[in-house]
Amino acid sequence: MQPRVALRFLSVPLSTAPLLVIIIFSLLLWLAAKASLLGLWLGFILLAGFFNYAFVLLDSVVGNAEPPVLSIEMMNPVSGQRSLVLLAFVLVIFFTSQAGDYWFGPWLAAVLGLAAATVLPAMLAIQSITGSTLQALHPGIAVRLIARIGGDYWLTVTGIVAMVLVGSFVASTSLLLGLRLAILMYLWLAAFSLIGGLVRENGDALGVEDAWEPDTVELDDAAHRESERKQLVDRIYAQWRGGSHHNAWQTVMTEIASGDPLTQTQWLYESTARWPDPRLANRLARELVPKLLAARRNGEALDLVRARLKTDPDFRPPTSSDLLQLAGLARDAGDRPTARALLRDFDRLYPQDPARTSADLLTRQLER
Template sequence: MFFGIVFFVFFLAALPASVMVLAGTRSVFSALHPMLLIGLIARLGWTYWCLYGCLILLNGSSSLVVALLWDKVPEAVLMAAWAFSSFYFMVIMYSLMGYVLYQHHDKLGYAPDAETGEDDADLALYKRFLAEGRYDAAREELRGILQSTPDNLELHRQFHRLCKLTGDKSSLRGHGNHFIPKLVAQERIREAVETYVSCKQLDPDFQLNEPSVYLPLARLLRDRRAFHEAIQLINGFHKRFPKHPSTPSLYLLAAQIFHTELSEPQRAEAILKFVQKYFPGNPEAASIAHYLHILETAPG
């Protein structure tokens, strides 16, 4: 009796998750797999329970429509209103579940089929691994696919999600250093920044190996008011890439952030003096000298 009650409660709680897994994997077996359902609920967290509350309210809405029209319209109209409202609210319920599934597909390891641009036959095994919840196997299968289709950005996005999903820092580090420069080369700076931040969240020691991507990423981080993240990105650039031509521009940007946004003019002044000393005659020399003059003559 006790186990029956537990099963019933779990079934009710996981019913939306089951529908979402079925939509994402097209597998009845996966939709009934308790561990996959628990995994989906855990990854969505409070989003799932907010969705669940909305579904409960929508599920009872057709009864409310009937209650409002009771004794006010003929029985035939009442039945028609009940049928229409039931169908209408059911469509909304499934749309809500679909929206949550799409909105959080990066957490769940799903991606719309149309985005990949690859033949189903090439991705069949990869999709099967995803459907079975075998994310490590799916990641390795996708790694092999990317070797033959290195320019497919959507597959790169899916690989990045799987690295996060499986907590594979080593693969995330290697792939991030390949994917982010590719995004910058295609002027997808916003996505490159989001990917970089995502890599840092899983692996705080993540560093980019391509010096040319630092400046566009740092500029956008500043524009987004992610000042500490921008400073963290720039910090130590001259040690990792000695005498690189981007150093003066990056360090001028860092000085501006310290002075203007973080109210640390002393650190800004020290950075500018460092650039003047070790990078004389650089293209930013005039701007650096002007900015340094402002700092040195500022009151207080």
């Protein structure tokens, strides 16, 4: 990674969305500090949301997406499983602070702090690539990643150590508390952005599919469209995994509105159907089922519902009329288990629905 490229990633937190987060959160944390004990809960919520936002920013840098806008989902303190990785940041800050000097002496504290800073980028990079906290905490995987990247990794470590030293200096100054908080928040997001850039710039060495970069050779229209779709799915995945579900769904709906709704919804569903988290695929399937039925593509609609029921037994179409039509299609095709699965818990899922009588009649028919 060239220094100018590193500087480009360090400037990401200064773009509009993350800069607004820095300004707003630093002011709110300043107020929380002034409120003393009453501000503890507010401070906890703000810090949890800021930590979550940092991970979403990292994912957006890896996926070459625009810096994310803060959403309500990010403010949930337990919205993700990546918080354990933040322990490494705590170690870096601790061992380079006066607390580390007090407990271990200046030389040992410096060595331990440098060791923590050395493995930190690897941990966050592994977390971003695999989505697994356990793998991120595995020392063997971290060593292999460092060996693959080489010089770029040590440049990133140097940058993070420099940011930690700057942060320690800023924290010890007499600047206004709000200004100190803003600078520290920038440094925090800049570190995450730099690590995201490390992953992005070394995708080949890490064995990560470079879905966000089109090939340098000239692509035909179909291949170019496929490349654009991969970039879009990367952006949606980064938003969804980061807890920004509202933003991810807005991106989905914008894409659906940009072309034929049936075609757009179908390829988006196929792209998300294999994700470990089935919620977005379920939501897309509920959008897709009525479109397939309206187009008289009944077999495809029924196959789609069968696939979702295998993944999530609680999956149902958006309306009771769609459900009854699909249950009837399954019955006529001789697939009574699917028909029964769809009709199960009808009263709970569609309370006081006028179609209840029809559902009861179809249920009795299937019991014969």
